[in-house]
Amino acid sequence: MIREFALADVGFLILATRWTLLLALTAAIGGGILGLIVAVVRVVPARPLNWLAIGYINLIQGTPLLGQLFVFFFGLPLLGLSVDAWTAAATALSIYASAFFAEIWRGSLQSVPQRQWEAGASLGLTYGQRFRYVIIPQAIRISIPPTVGFLVQVVKNTSLAALIGFVELTRASQIMTAATFAPLQVYLVAAAIYFVICFGLSQVSRVVEGRIHVSR
């Protein structure tokens, strides 16, 4: 029953990593789209909408992700939806990400200096043109480091899905530990895999930052 932790087992962990990446990607895209919407609601000149967005963001950022995960896992079925660990995890992680993305992007937009608006105006550009050609490009450049920083968080957050039974890298590690009784090796390998993904992501970001010249 108990066997040695071998190379084949590393392969098992790497295969499980597919699910980690898939979950992270889903959360990133879902969270990104939702986050954009929340960011817009947050900045449009309509107070009640702003407060709605603020409330949403504070609720998500003020409670633990693990809690949100469980709430969705137990709550979504009550809405009549059949829920497996994947759906609950993808939903919870997307919503969690959306709140953070919204704040990051709002911050980036607001940190484009006021003088840029004025410069655009003094050239005769309309509000829309200023927004599209002057402000947004700069806001995007400013937002890249914190956005990628949070993407790393998203990848790490997928590990919590293990606690509702979703078999991604961490859950696979738990399973592997039970089979091989070699927790140290197994979890170290898992950590190494996460490291490669996350560190790689940060490095890519650094290269991109250098190319597009974030002048901050």
Add this chain to the structure above:
Amino acid sequence: MSLVKLENVVKRFGTLEVLKGISMTVEKREIVAVIGRSGSGKSTLLRCINALEPVQGGSIVVDGIEVTAEGADHNQLRARVGMVFQSYNLFPHLNVERNVKLAPKLVRRLSDAQAGELARQMVAKVGLADKLLAYPDELSGGQQQRVAIARSLAMQPTIMLFDEITSALDPELVGEVLKVLEGLAGEGMTMMLVTHEMNFAKNVADRVIFMHEGRIHEDGPARETLLSPKTAELRSFLAAVLH
């Protein structure tokens, strides 16, 4: 013995040679203006004198201290050499009094009362007695620069170095700072200034040193050098500056 003596000083930033063998002296009570284009090495020269920058060749002796010697006590040196910067560099978290009191207390070991009295005198000397408790961000550029001067004076230095201290100021604030400098000159303070203020150099300085591409091209009495430049470089520099 000269107060400041440089012999063949060579300074490099990486592969770029910024000072190419500078030799000069400053006597006690002398007021020396250093002029030249940006990049000529003037600020670097000043910063080498008080050891904010290391040199790669030559020797610097200031007030008896061999700056370039191995194991030279740079803190001691800087206690005797006052330096004022272009961007004032006041400590933003301390009010004027504390900005000026800090070094005398820590370095000269004055008591809080003594340092406080000294600070009050120096701040009054630069004409800001009523701003003793103000914070830097409550002061204009000219006022901040005057506080910076008072802060250096409180250490009772034997020589004051000024690195383009009026360059960052609005024109109408330059006058009040120059007045303080004239006052110091009148009291016999030895001063070395990197400056663009040609009138000040002509009327107040004793000597003018013109630097070009890391070398001293002219070094002579202020009025004479500025009114009758001997080298082509100085002539074209003055023409550009005084247009």
Add this chain to the structure above:
Amino acid sequence: MEYNFRFAAVLRYWDEIVEGVVLTLQLSATTMVIGLAIGLGVAALSTSSYRWLRLPARSYVELIRNTPLLVQLFIVFFGLPSLGLRLNANDAAMIALSINLGAYGAEIIRAGIESIRRSQIEAGRALGLTALQTFRHVVLFQALKAIYPALASQFVLLMLATSIVSAIGASELFHQAAFIESRTFRSFETYTLITISYLGLTLGFRLLFSAIYWLVFVRRPAR
């Protein structure tokens, strides 16, 4: 399934919830102190001019920041015993959390210190202050002020992250949920209530940190 929500059933376990809050606060406080100490040490090492001090410090920070807390927790609790170090859940939780916070703290502290412009240090040195005096009287206060907001945020994140240690059965608020759930069979209500409770904790922390900031760093026209 359960269409009639029975929050009342869960609220009967109010005592357990309060106990959980207290435990979370204790765990958070202890971790903050230890984690901050680690962070200070690592920040100092990572700015050292000696490569053999700098490299391990920077590696530690990168390793922790690029791996999930849950895995770090498992390594400490499940992995260390095979090296002879057997810890109970609460100790393992505290150690893993502290090590984790230490890395993030180190980054924040290092960035804060480096944000102090060189010209401030030069001004101090030009007055004759030693490097140590310059650090203590010129740099430190400005650095603390720069660091404070990021550090306060990190502390709040830490407090929320303590929920993760429930995975190894350590005692804090989230773990109480498992207990309450097993008694009431009201999973959704239990976890919803527990999760919302953290909101109160977050609010409390943020208010506390704001108050401290205002007291220490905001200049008031008193003098």
